[in-house]
Amino acid sequence: MGESEGKKFIPSRGVPANESLYFPRHDSEELRSFQDKEENLTRNLWSLDEVVNFVFSKKYQKKYYETASAFMKLLYEKTHLAGSDMADFITQNNIAKATFYNRVLPRLRRVGMIKIERDTIVAVESKRKSRPMRVSLGKTFGNYLLKIGDSWLAIVDDARSRKKD
Numbered sequence: 001m002g003e004s005e006g007k008k009f010i011p012s013r014g015v016p017a018n019e020s021l022y023f024p025r026h027d028s029e030e031l032r033s034f035q036d037k038e039e040n041l042t043r044n045l046w047s048l049d050e051v052v053n054f055v056f057s058k059k060y061q062k063k064y065y066e067t068a069s070a071f072m073k074l075l076y077e078k079t080h081l082a083g084s085d086m087a088d089f090i091t092q093n094n095i096a097k098a099t100f101y102n103r104v105l106p107r108l109r110r111v112g113m114i115k116i117e118r119d120t121i122v123a124v125e126s127k128r129k130s131r132p133m134r135v136s137l138g139k140t141f142g143n144y145l146l147k148i149g150d151s152w153l154a155i156v157d158d159a160r161s162r163k164k165d
Contacts (some may be wrong), residue, residue, distance in 0.1 A: 018107060022057035030059070048072055055111055056104070065097050075114065075137055083133040105135075112140025114126050 032050065035041055049069050056065040061156040074089055075081055081089075090100055108114045115138040 019110075021054050021111070022060070023054065024059075048076060052113075055107060055113065063099065064104055064107075067093075067100060068108060069101075071104065072108070072113070075135065079136060081135045086133070086135065109138075112138050112142075112144055114138050115140075 028036075032044060032046065033042055034044070034046075052065060052069045052072055056068045058065045070093055071086075071089060074085075080087070086100075089095075090097055105114075105116075109116055115136050117134045117136070119132055119134070142162075
């Protein structure tokens with residue numbers, strides 16, 4: 001056990017799995033090529049399944065990957081889903097509610113692939129509140145990774161340009 005200002009704590013074992021992304025080797029057979037030998041980007045794009053693989057690894061989290069991939073395909077087709085649509089999806093695909101609502105949906109939201117919004121509805125006769133859920137595709141995931149990638153490319157370009165001087 002480690003100590004910090006007199007308080008005991010368990011030493012970290014690294015980044016928690018639910019807060020990490022899966023990055024296979026850049027030259028792995030698991031990935032389609034994204035750059036040429038001179039490190040220039042190629043024009044091909046990865047499919048939805050290939051992108052979901054970075055969040056839920058097909059290799060290590062097969063069930064979560066399959067669930068997330070099927071859900072994202074449905075969301076891609078419809079762009080917005082209500083709570084009833086998700087309930088239908090769970091039933092039709094024979095998915096455990098706990099897996100979907102406790103593992104898959106929160107992770108997709110946390111990484112920014114989806115946005116979850118809730119409406120507050122108050123029934124006049126019973127004065128009961130309900131907060132139906134609406135899910136839509138989110139751009140945050142892409143913006144986050146673009147910012148990381150653009151920053152890294154700027155750092156590399158700066159270092160290489162200083163070396164030439």
